[in-house]
Amino acid sequence: MNRNLHPAPCRSRLHPLAACLAACLCVAAPAPHAESRFDALRARIADGTLPLSPALLQRVLDATAPAVPAPAATTLVVTNCDDAGAGSLRDTIGAASSDDTIDLTQLACSRITLTSGAILFGQTNLAIKGPGAHRLAIDGNLHDGVFVDLGTGTLKIEDVSLENGFKYRSTDDALGGCVHAQGSAILDGVVMRNCNALSVVNHGALGGAVWAQGEVLLQNSVISGCMAKATGYGYASGGGVYARDGLVSMYSTVSNNVAIGESATPSFGGGLFVWNGGLVLGSTISGNQATRMGGIATKGASTYTLTMINSTVSGNVANRFGGIFSVGKLNLYNSTIAFNTSHEWDVGAGYYLGAGVHLSVSGEMDSTIIANNVNTGAPAQYPTVDLTGKPGSGFNGGHNNVMLCGAPCPNDxxxxxxxxxxLQDNGGQTRTHVPTPGQWDTFGGSNVLGWSWEQRGVGFPRQSPPDWPEIGALQINSDVIYANGFN
Structure with missing residues (x-):
């Protein structure tokens, strides 16, 4: 392994004083686009340069489309916070038809506690709309899950908290501690806490908070403190989310979730376990734990792609791969992967195991930081083990900072x-790392996707002319002159 040190391109950056001088000399710089935060994404989807599966492409297009009047449909209003009976959530869902909306926005109470088990239903394309996650919680009462959707369409849940789900199974797999969807699931403005899937006697526990046979879309949501746990010889995957056919996470947080197996059978994906690729945009995946892959684990054919844009993966822990393990192609744009931890260095597979990112096939990396990821089993000469991969894998792209490349990195x-x-609240919806200006970013980053905003979203531009775009998920764009002369 080596540090893959190559000459950087001759493209110096300007601190604010020099920027003012350049402006006086009429040195032009491009202005950020005046567009919504999703326009660049939709443009890349349209021109085919952002690879996602067809189903996920449509899911992202639907989720980011401009608002249009909804077609006429029946809206059923929940009138009380009882577990069951006329006007309750359970009975209202039971009376609904496919494509109906369940309206919780008129409730005066702040909590619905389920005392007779999960709410089971089978409609196609049911929507459940709350008054805001801070205003209403649906509590599983640690008795069972919260929602079990046996329909084949899409379950959409908006603006509500889901808490204290406990899916316990001894005769089959425990799927989804709070939400089980036989089709796809959209969670928009949802907070999920203390959701648990527990299996015994050699069965699996999949999706501490959410399990879906189809896609999962998280938007403006938080999944935290959830667990998938398997006893006996069972396996556990997806402490936060288990998505069987792709995942999209936009401006969401998946933090402090756990996938754990009590036997020698490994657990996978403490935060996210994703089949068939997906998209992580403006999101933070942090503090998750599992045996094999702490933050994100992917599975499926090597032809699928996981694309990460303006996102942070930090502080995840696993024996083998702390941050991201990718079976298919991994594309990283303007992201930060840092402070993840792993413990196993050499398992006799012919390659070493990285704590930050591990590749199976080659991908693309542009303007991304991978730093301070630690493998406690690595030799002393490798205090940071940021990137590794199977033989033949590596990254194309440019303008990155990777403290140690154990797989090929771009030449610059x-x-x-x-x-x-x-990792802390620096503004925006998700927590981020602020870098210290210095020599590491003297040559600046890139913005190959033409994105207007960095991870924190609207109001935090990716580039403030005449400064260059910066490397990583967060743009400093400072207007002060630092002691070292860089900004």
Missing amino acids: TTHEDPGLHP
């Missing part, structure tokens, strides 16, 4: 410590 990659500050 720098290898310095970016001095990342702790």
Whole structure:
């Protein structure tokens, strides 16, 4: 392994004083686009340069489309917070037809506690709309799950909290501690806490919070403190989410979830377990734990792609791969993968195991930080183990900072410590790392997707002319002159 140190392109960056001088000399710089935060994404989908499966492409297009009047459909209003009976959530769902909307926005109470088990239904394309996650919680009462959708369409849940689900199974797999969807699931403005899937006697536990046979779409949502746990010789995967046919996470947080198996059978994907690729945009995956892959685990054919844009993967822990393990192609754009931890270094597979990112096939990386990821089993000469891969894998692209490349990195990659500050609220919907300006980013980043905003979203431009785009998920765009002369 080596640091893959190559000469950087001659493209120096300007601190604010020099920027002012350049402006006086009429040095032009491109202005950010005046577009919504999803326009660039939709353009890349339209021109075919953002690879996703057809189903996920349509899911993203639907989720980011401009608002249009909804077709006429029946809306059924929930009038009380009882577990069952006339006007309750359970009975209202039971009376609904496919394509109906269940309206919780008129409730005066703040919690619905389920005392007779999960709410089971089989309609196609049911929507459940709450008044806001901070205003209403649906509580599984640690008795069972919350929603079990046996329909084959899409279950959409908006603006509500789901808490204290406990899916316990001894005769089959435990699927989805709070939400089980035989079709697809959309969670928009949803907070999920303390959702648990527990299996015993050699069965699997899949999706501590959410399990879906189809796609899962998270938008403006939080999944935290959830667990998939298998006893006996069972296996556990997806401490937060288990998506059987692709996942999209937009401006969401998946944090402090766990996938755990009590036997020697490994657990996979403490935060996310994703089949068939997906998209992570403006999201933070942090503090998740599992045996094999702590943050994100992917499975499926090598032809599927996981694309990450303006996102952070931080502080995840696993024995083998702390941050991201990708079976298919992995594309990283303007993201930060840092402070993930793993423990196993060499398992006799012919390659070493990285703590930040591990590739199975080659992908693309542009303007991304991979730094301060630690494998406790690595030799002392490797204090950080940021990127590894199977033989023949590596990254194309440019303008990245990877402290240690154990798989090929683009030739202009720098290898310095970016001095990342702790993961915290720096504005926007998700937590981020602020880097310390310095030599590591002297040559600047790139914005190959033409994105207007960085991870924090609207109001936080990816580029403030005449400054260059910066490397990583967060753009400093500082208007002060630092002691080291860089910004």
